[in-house]
Amino acid sequence: MARDSSLCIILVSISILAWLSPCDGNTPAGNCSESDREALIDFKNGLHDLDNRLSSWQRSNCCQWRGIGCNERTGGVISIDLHGDSGTCGYWLSGEIRPSLVRLKSLRFLDLSSNHFYGIPIPEFLGSLENLQYLNLSKAGFECAIPPNLGNLSNLQYLDLSSDFSGLSTNNLGWISGLGSLKYLALDKVDLSMVGSTWINVLNQIPSLSGLHLSDCRLSGSISSPGLVNFTSLVVLDLKSNRFDSEFPQWLVNASSLVGVDMSYSGLYGRIPLGLGELPRLQILILSGNNNLSGGIPSSIGSLCSLVNFDLSDNNLTGTLPEILQGGSETCDSLSPLPNLRYLRLSNNRLRGYLPSWVGQLKNLEKLTLDHNFLEGPIPPLGTLENLTNLGLGRNRLNGTLPVDLGQLSKLDYLDASYNHLSGILSEDHFANLRKIETLDLSSNSFTLNVSADWMPPFQVWELGMGSCQIGPSFPAWLRHQNRIKHLGFSNASISGPVPSWFWDISSNLSLLNMSLNRLQGQLPNPLPVPRYAEVDLSSNLFQGPLPLPTFEINSLDLSNNQFSGGIPQNLGKYMSILFFLSLSSNRITGGLPEFLENMQCIEVIDLANNNLSGNIPPSIGNCSTLEVLDLQNNSLSGLIPASLGQLQQLRSLHLSNNKLSGDLPSSFKNLSSLETLDIGNNQLNGTIPGWMAEGFIKLRILSLRSNAFSGEIPHELSSLSSLQVLDLAENNLTGNIPSSFGDLKAMVEGRERNEYLFYGKFRGVYYEENFLVTTKSQPQLYTKTLSLVTSIDISGNNLDGEFPEEITKLAGLLILNLSRNGIGGEIPESISSMGQLASLDLSSNRFSHAIPQSMPSLSFLSYLNLSNNNFSGKIPYTQQMTTFNPSSFYGNPQLCGAPLNVTCPANEPDKPGTTEDGGSDDEFIDQWFYLSVGLGYAVGILVPTIVLHIKSSWAEAYFDLIDRIAERWLPIGNRRAKLRRNRRQG
Template identity: 35%
Template sequence: MHYFSLNFLLLVFIQAFLANCCIEHERDALLAFKAGVNDTSSRLASWSGENCCNWAGIRCNNQTGHVVKLNLRNTNYYYADRIYHSLIGKISPSLIFLSDLKYLDLSFNNFTGSKFPEFIGAFRNLKYLNLSHTGLSGTIPPQLGNLSRLMYLDLSNYVEYEYLLNQYSIVFMLNTDTWWLPNLRNLKHMEMSGVDFKDSNVWVETLNKLSSLEVLVLYNNNLTHIPQSIPFVNFTSLKVLHLSEQNFNTTIPIWVGSLHSLNVLTLEECNLVGPYPTTLGNLTSLNKLALNYNSLVGMVPPLHSLTKLTDLSLYGNNIEGDIRELLLGKLSNYTLGNLEYLDLSSTNLSGTLTGWITDMTSITHLALYYNNLSGTIPIDIGNLTNLVYLDLGWNSFTCLLSEAHLTSLLNLKVLYLDENNITILVDSDWTPSFQLNTIWLSSCKLGPKFPSWLRRQVEIQDLGLTDMGIDGSIPNWLWSLSSLSYLDLSTNLLRGKLPASLVHMTKLVSINLNNNRLEGKIPFLPTSLKFLYLSNNSLSGQLRKNRKSPYKNKPIVLNNNTVETVELFPCGLTSLYYLDLSSNSLSGQLLPCWSNISGVVNLANNRLSGVVPSSLSCSVTLSVLQLANNILTGEFPFDLQFCSGLQLLDLGENNFQGTIPDWVGESFQQLQILRLRSNLFSGNIPTKLTQLNNLLFLDLSNNYLSGPLPRGLNNFTSMSQLFSLTISYYDTIVIVITKGLILEYDSQDFKFLKSMDLSNNNLTGEIPKEIVALAGLFNLNLSHNQLIGNIPLEIGNMTSLESLDFHKNNLSGTIPQSMSNLYSLAVLNFSYNNLSGSIPNGHQLQTLNDPSIYSGNPYLCGPPLETSCDISVRLPQSDGFLLVFFILLFKVKWRYTYFQMVDSMLERVYVMGVIIRRQNNWVVAHYNCLWPNSSPNHRCTLQLIKIQTVS
C-alpha cells in the first residue's frame, strides 16, 4: 500500500512537471517559427524562457507535455488593412516537430507569396485546421487527405474590401483537385472560399461522400457546373450550405430539396436561372433562405411548411407580382408572424403595404428597396416595435409621414425613405423616441428649412438629405455630430460658408456637398476622410500648402479670420480615395501630394495655373485624373507615366504643349478614356498609342497635331467590340462633343462611350483601312484636317456609328455604297472635300436629307442634292490641247513656268465658265473656286445661271 502511494505521488509529480515544462525540441520548433515572421505588434512577446506551455497561443497536454494547440489567429485584423497586427513572413517547416498537434489556427495573418505547406499533412492527430485569409497560394497538397481525424477545415482566402473603396475583392487562389477530400471522413465543417476548384465537374459527387459534413461554405470558387440530380444524397447531415459567387447558369438543383436537415441555405450570386423549385417547400428545418443576386423569375412556390423560417432574402431576382400574393399566399400566417429578417428589394414587386405589414410582429429588418410599391405608408407601421432596419427607398409611395408613424419605433436604427414622393411633416421641436445611426431621405419633401429635429440624433453616422429643396445655411450643430461618417447634402439650395476646420470630426469618411451655392474657403479636413465632393459651388482659394498645417498639431481651433489659404491637396489626408473639387473658382498651382490618393482626383473647371509639378508622386492605384478646363501649362506631365493604374485621364481645355510622348501607350495599359482636346499639342500621334487595348474613348481634337494617322488602329480592341463593358468609375463625368452637341456622360453611361475625335488638327495622308475594324465606335470625327485619298470602302462595317464627320478635308473618290449599312447613323457630314459620283441611298441614309451634308463637293450628284447624276461633262475637242499637253509632259522647265502662271492667275481670277449638257439642253453654269492665301483648303460651288436651247 505504501509502495502504491509512492508511485502515485511520483506519477502526480511527473505530470505536474510535464504540465509546466514543454518538450525541448518542440520549444525549438516554435522559436524557429517565431524567427521566420515579422511580429508587427509584439504578439509573440511572451515567447521566451524555457516553458513554452505558458506562451501566448500555446497549450500543452497536461500528461505528456506535448504541444497540442497552436492558436495565433489575428483577432484584431481589418479587412481594409490586413497588415494590422498580422504576423508577416513564412510558415516555418519546423512546426512538423509538433507531432501531437490537434489544433492549428494561423488565420488572418500575412504569409502572402508562400506556398501551401505540405508538411501539414503529417499532423495525423489534427482535428482543427484554420489557415484562412493568410495569402497562401499554389496548390493545396493532397497530403491533407491524411488528416482522417480532422473535423474542422477552413482554407478560405477570400477577402472583400469595403465597397466604398471601389476596389474589388482580392482572391488568393489555391488551386486544388477534390479527389482527396473523401478521406476526411470525420469532417463536419468545411470552408474553402476563394479556392479555385479548377472548374471541377465532380465536386458535388466528391463532397457527397462526406456523410458527417454539417457546414459547407464555398464562395467564389470558379465553379461553373452543378448537377441537377445525383443518384443518392449522402450528405444529409448538412445543416448549413453556403454557395455564393459561382457561375452555374442553371436552375436550382432538385437534390437541394432532399437536404431535410438544412437550417441555412444560401445560394447568392450563383447565376441561377429559371423558376423557384417547388422542392424548396420540403426544407422544413430551414431558418434562413437567401437566394440573392440571381436571375430567378416568377412567383415563389408555396412555403407554408417552412414554419421555422425567420430569415427570407430574395434580393435582386424578378418575382414580378403582387407583394400581398407572396406574403399572404405563399407563407403561412405563423411564418409571417415569426419572420425577423425580410429582404425583397429589387424584385419588381408591386402592390401596397396595407393588409399584411402589421402581421409581421417579430420583424426587425424589413427591406423593400427598389420596387414598384405605391400607396401610403400605414400609420400602424408604428406597431412594429421590434423594427431596427426599415428600407422603403426607390418606390412610388405618395403620402405624408408624420410623428404618429414613427413615435412607437423605439428600436429603429436605420431608416431609408429616399426617392419617393413622401412629405415628412413633423414639428421642428419634435424629439424622436429612437436614436438613428442611418437616415436617408433623398428626394422626399422636407424643406425649405434644415430639419432641426435631427439635432437630437446624436448617434447618427450616415445622413443623406439629397435633392430635398433645403434652402439656407448649414446649421453649426451639424458639424458637432462627432459620430458622423457619411454626409450627403448635395443638390439643394444651401448657401453661406463652411466652417474653417472639420479636423475634429475624426470619424468622417465621406462628405458630399455637390450642386449647392456654397462659397468661401474649403475647410481643413480630418485625416479620416476618404471621399470629398464639393463640385458645382462657388468655393474659392489657392491650391498652395498652408505653412501652419493642422495635421501636425492637434487639436487646433481655426476661424475664418485666421485662414488665408487652404491646404486642399491631401498632404495630410492619408486615407483620401476620392477628391472632387470641380466647377468652383479655385486658383493657384497644384501640390505634389497625389501619392496619398488611391482612386479619383477631379479638379476640372477651375482656374488652376502653372505646370503640373515635376516632383509629382503618383499612386499606382490612382484610377481617374481630371484636370480639364483650367489654365495649366507645360508639356505632357512626365511623372504621370508612373500612374500605371489610370483608367481615365482628362487634360482637355488647358495650355499643355509639346508632343504626346510614346510612353503614354506603354504606361497606361488600363486606360479606357483619354481626353486631351483643346490644348497646344503638336507633332505626330504616336504609333505606340495603339497599344492601349482597353481604350474606349480618344479625344485629341483642337490641337496642332500633324502627320499621318497611326497604323494599327485596329489594335484598339475595346473599340472594336460591340458589347458594352462594365466600367468601375464612381461618380465621374466626361464631356463629349458629338452630333453637334456638347453632352455630359456620367460613369453609369461610360459603357456607351466609344468615341474617337481627331478633328481640328493638321493631320495628313490617307485614312487607314484598319479604322473600319472599330465596329463599336458610336462617334468618329476626323473633320478639319488635310486628309487625302478615298473613304475606306468597308466603312459600312462600323455598324455602331451614330455620328460620322469627315468634313473639310481633301478626300476624293466616291462615297462607298457600304454606307447604307449604317443603320444607327443620325449625324453625317462629308462637306467640303473633293468627293465625286452618286450619293449612296437606302436604309438610314435616306433619312439624312440635308443637302449641306454634301455641300462643297462639286462632283457629287443625286439626292439630297439637286444635281442629277444623268449630267455628263462635255470637254472641247482640240488637237492643239493635246500638243500643249505633250510639250508640258516632257519639258520640265516649261511645265514649272506654266503652272506658276496658272497659280498666279487663280489667285486673281475666281470665276470660270463651264458648259455641260443635260439631255437636249445646254446648261451654262458658273463654277466658282476660291483659294484664299490664308487657308490650305479651297471651296468650290456650282451655280446654274442659265438654260438655253442649242440647235
C-alpha cells in the same frame, strides 16, 4: 448575418458535443494514483501559465485539481479540460506539451483549445492515447502538418483541430479512415488544398459521422458526383468558404438526417435540387454567396416544416417568390407556411414578381432580407410579424405606399426600403411603435414626410436615410432630439434655408453626413464640427463664404457645386492626413493651389475643377502616391505641367483641360502605367506628340490634346493603345498623313458590348464618376454613365493632308469620326460601309473628290453627316439612310447633283446603283422619294430602335441613359456633375 448563421450551426454542434462528452471535466472523486499525479506534474512543468490557472495543481489529490476529472471507482484520470478563453488577454496556456500524457492510461477526454501553443506542431505521441474519445485542439495555435498517427485513435468520437489562422495543413486525409467511431470532425481553416476531392471518399468510410465542419479549408474540385455517398448519419454539414467550382451535389438530398447545412461562399453553380425539400429534419440551409447558383428556388422548400434559417442571398437565382411555398401550409399542417422560420434571406439575386402575402404569415420571422432583387408591386401587410427585428426591401422595384402597419413592429431595429418606386405620405403613425429602430433607410423614393412641428419620434436612430424624400421646405426640427445618430442621409430632400445652429451640436457625432442636392444656404461654421474619420457631403447647395476647415482629420469632403469663395486654406493639409476624397469643384474659389497637398498621404481623389484657381501646379502634388484622380480642369492655372506628376503610378484620371498651361508634355508621364484618361485640351501646350505614349499608357481609354499648339506628325505608335476609345487631337498644328495603322485601334475595331461605369477612388461607397466632353454632331456632349460605350476619333482643325486611309474602315466599332477642316484629298473608300456602328461622320472643309460611295447609304446608324465644302462630284446616292440628311450636308460641292440638293443632274450623268431610271424629272424623283421616305422613315423610326435595343444591350443602356438625361433636364432633381455617390448596403 454571419453571426446568426454561425450561431445556429454552433447550437446544433453543441448538442452533439453534449451527447458525446463522457464527463464534465471536473468530476470529484477519490485519490488519484501517484503515477497519474506525477504525469500531470511533468505535463504542467512544460506549460507557461501566465494567469496562474493551475495554482490548484499542488494538492496531493490531483482529482481535485482544476480541469481534471477522475474515474469515481478507480481514481484514474479520465479527462483534462484546460481550454482557454480566446477573448480574454492572458487567459491561456503556452509552452510545450510533454509526452508524460501518454502515461495517463485512462484518459478519454483532452481539451486544450483556445490556448497559445504557437509555433509548435501537434505532438505525435497523442496518437498513442488509445482510450481517447474526445480531442479538442482547436484555435490553440498549433502549426505544421497534422500527424497521421492520430488515425490510431480508434475509440475517438470527437475530433476538433480547427485553426484560427490556417497554420495547420495535411496533404492526405487517409488517416481519418482509422477513426471508425468518429461522430464529430472539425478541421475549419486547416489547409486541405492538396487533398482534392478525395476527402469525400475517406469520410464515406465513417458511417457514424454526424457532425462535419470543413469551412475555409481551401478545398477545390468537383463534389457533385463522387460516386455512392453514405452520409445517412450526418446531422451538421459545414463546408462554407471553399473553392469547389462544382455543381450542387445531388448526394446531399440522400443525407436524410441533416439538421444544418452551410455551403455558403463555396463556388457552387447550377440549380438547387428539388430533393432538398425531402429532408424532413432540416432546420438550417445556408447557400449564400455562390454567385453562379441559378434557376428558381425549388418549391419543395415549402415542405421543410422545421426550417429555422433559410439563406440563399448573394446568388444568381431567378423566378418569383410565390412559387417557393406553394402548398407549404398544407404540408406543415399549420395555418402558416414554414411555421418555425426565423431567418429568411434572399437578397442579391434576380428574383422577380410581387412580394407575396404569405410573407406576412411567417409568425416567427425575425429577419427578412429581400433587397437587391427585381421585386415589384406593393408591400403586403407585415404588421403581424411581431418578432421581426430586421426588414430589408431596398433596391427593388416596389411601388405603392409604405404600409402603416410597419409602425407597429415594436421589435424592429433595422428597416431598409431604399431605392424603390415607393411614394405617398409618411405620417407619425408610420413610426408610432418603432422604439427600437436603429437603422431607418427610406431614401431614393418619393415619400413626403407629413408630421407636426412638435413631433417627437419614439426612436433614437443610429443611421437615418431619407434622401430624395420630401422633408422640407424647412429644416426638420424633430432631428434635434436624435442624440445617438451617427449616419445622416438627407440628400435631395427639398430642404431650403439656413441650417439651424443646434444641428452643429448633432453633427459632432456624425461619421456620415450627406445633405447634398438641397437649397441650404448661409455660411458653414469654421471649424466644421464633425468627428474624426467622418465622411461629409454638402455638395450642390447654396452655401457661401470661405471654405471651412474640419475640427479633426476626416476621410472624405465634398463641398462642390456651391458658392464658396476665397482661397483654399493653406493649412488644410494639417487636417487631411487621412483624407481619401476631396471635391471642391464648381465654386468661386480663387488663388493658387497650396503646398498642403504633399501631406495628403491617403488621398485618392482631388477634384478642384470649375473654379478660378490661378498660378502654377505645385510639384509637391507628385508626393500624393495614392492619388487616382486629379481634376483641375476649367481654371486659370498656368506654367508648366510639373514633371513630378509622373510619380503618380496609381493615377487613373487626369483632367487639366481649359487652363493656361504651356510647354511640352513631361517625359516622366511615360511612368503613368495606370492612366485611363488624359485630358489636357484647351491649353497652350506645344511640341510634338511623343511616341512613348504608346509604351507608357497601356491602359489609356481617353486621350484629349485638343486645342493646343502641338505640331509635327501624328505618331503611328498610338495605334498600339489597345484600350483607346476616344482620341481627340483637334485644333492643333498637326501635319502629314493620317496613320494607316489607326485601323488597328482594338477598342474601336471591336466596340463594347456592355456598359462599364467608370468609378475611381472608391472608398466605402464614395467615388468619383468619370466624365468627358465628346464633340459629336458639331456639338459638345458630356458623357458620364455611358462613357465606356463611346468610341470617337476627332482630328479636325489641323493641317493634315494625304488621303482617307482605307485601313480606318476596319474600325467597325467606331461611333464618331471627325476629319473636318484639314487638307485631306482623294476619295472616300467604298469599304466605309463596314463601319456599321458609325453615328456621326464629318469630312467637311477638305479636298475630297470623286463620287460619294454607293455603299454609304447602308450605314443605318448614321444620324449626322457633313460632306460640305469639298470637291465631290456626281449624283448623290439618295437612298436608305442618306434620305435622312438635309441639303446642308452636301453644300459647297459644286459638282454634286441630285436630291436633296436642288441641282438637276446632267442628262449624261451615268446611273449609279440605287438611283432611279431616266424618264422623270428630279422634281418627280424627289416627290416619289418624299412619300416613300415618309413611310420608310416612320417604319424605320419605330422598328429599328426596337430591334436594335432588343438585340444589343449596350445600345439599350445608352438609349435609356439618354431618356434619363432628358428627364433630368425637365426634372432637375439630380446633380449632373455628381462626384460623391453612396451605395451603402445594410445586411
